Amino acid sequence: MAASPTDTTTTIRPAQQLGSVLVGRDDAAALRKDVRRRAARGESVVLDFAGVDVLAPSFADELLGKLPRELLTTGSVRVEHLDPASAALAQVQTYARDESAVSR
């Protein structure tokens, strides 16, 4: 994954490594682990989806759905340039994960 650290902010651009169509849980899981590792070190992470045409549901779920919510709400991880349709899907999946966690 292309990452360009600037002070404590790292921008990750999945399109550079994975192409314009992001599919598959394996790649998303690797990306999520990378994001979490950087966030744990105190870095701010920007997930820049510029150049990404569409996200598959499994990719969105694995990367964004499973990402700890506090990372997104505190601004440790920011998502940029995600197309509205994929963002809508990610929102549904994030909610689905939160809800199933609560119901358990």
Added chain:
Amino acid sequence: MPDCSNDCPPLRIALTGRYDLRGLERLLVALDPLAQLRAPVALGLDLRRVVSLSAPAAAWLAAALTHAEKTGLLSDRTIEMSQIAGPATEIDEASFAEPFSSHQDLRRIVPHVVEHLVKRAGAHGQTPGTLRVCLDELTENVVYHATAPAGGMLAARVVESTRSFEIGIADLGIGIRASLTDNPRFVGLTDDVAAASAALEPRVTTNPDRNGGFGLAVTRGLVENHRGLLHLRSGTASITVGSEERTDTTAISVPGTLIALRLPADEELSVKTVYTRLHGHFEASLRDRGLHDEPDEPLLETAPATAGTGLLRERRCQRHTCRQRTARVRGSGCNRPPSRHAPNPFEPNGWIDQFGTLAELLAAGQEPGRYVGSRIRVGDQIYAMGRYFPRFNPRHNEHALSRLVLAAKRDPKAAETIASIFQAAVRRGALPTRPDLIVSVPSGSRRAFDRFAVVRATLAEQLGAIDGVDAITTRWALDSHKRLSRQMRLARNQHRFRAHGVEGLNCLLIDDVITSGAQSADCRRALEAAGATHVTVLVAAVTPRHKLGGGFELSAPVEPSARTGRRQECPSRCG
């Protein structure tokens, strides 16, 4: 590989004829002995009289053979696969079957298959990405859930005669029901049909912690949006969705799962529309549970949002009841002080409640006399003659027009009354221009009664126009729209209608109720695409939803009120 002993009778299977999507069941029956093998056997497979093999048929055949081979039920010497003698063009394309059993396989195979399909069909735009997403989701399901010793098989081809993508994904694993019972929610599930039906819904998966359960649901949405076909076969379940809807329990129990997919090759396939639909469903479910407010958006936007302005968007002010200039607005109101806004006409005891509209007065059997506002402006060239309160609304029973609109769906006499209301409204100047053609939004397939026939005929006679009885046709039928969000309705109706014979004509499109405006918007699009010069939409009633916040604009000429005798003016004096 175990060798066959001499006392083991050989299994002879001869396939004949066409195995297209309709012949799939025949293939499953013919290959059932092979798929159900439990002991090593010699196989004689005769394919010489096969004329056509669809991609799903090829996938199932290849999966059954690979499974039997890899599990040691066949020795490679026993396979007698003869040359296929059918038309080479039909067979060659179906031979594109690839085995897969891991993510590494998928990373290699899926882009290759998509590239082949896209190149062959000359597809462009969102289609390649959409196919990639769908194939990846479906094949990944096999890797995660099927527990198939030989993995799965993916076959795909472009069918030139129907200009469609045909895709088959097959595995001889544990099947959907057995897989779903790992989920605590489905423990004890014994019905294959129930399991397969559930699998088509979003958020249904074997392991909710690990997976999301959106793959099949998204594919189903894509098929529904593009009038394609998805056939799911697992155990005794046989489910077809899309252009055909069928759910059966079959005599033959299929081990594992077979998915057959057909999508149009000449349309731009968009999975993003499906995502938007899913999001609409999600918001609707939140609203149903009281967790989310109705989105504060106009029923029909009268001006497109300006790109890149974020929350601040350039569109018509939603609060003013007079003809209003475009204002720089935030949300649904403009940036002028609220005190200068006209009252919302839909508020209880508001403007319409006080004076009524022509249609509401006529439906109630009252003499309208002089009235204020013969029509409610719903959007650009879209007018309603009154309001409609759905059955669940407490006002429904006391509201004559709502009851009449509902009755007109089945009762010819009520339809005639609606026609007389349209006639009266037109006589009082409800139309801005004189139309050449009267068309109506086609009725759903379940309604045999054309409730607009009498309205069209009445208006055609009154205006000297043509009755466009078949000018608009429906490309596919839909289930009820009830309880769906506006976004969802718009997505379901996208390109649903087509029109013909309207070139160069000024059209009047009539409907009974506008709720989201999705159907009339797509009918209008179809008319304009077919060459109509101008389209005006006139409906009997509009559903005033809560929190509309004056989303409608009353644009009828302001006339002296019958009751007050005073001219009603916009308090903001901006008209």
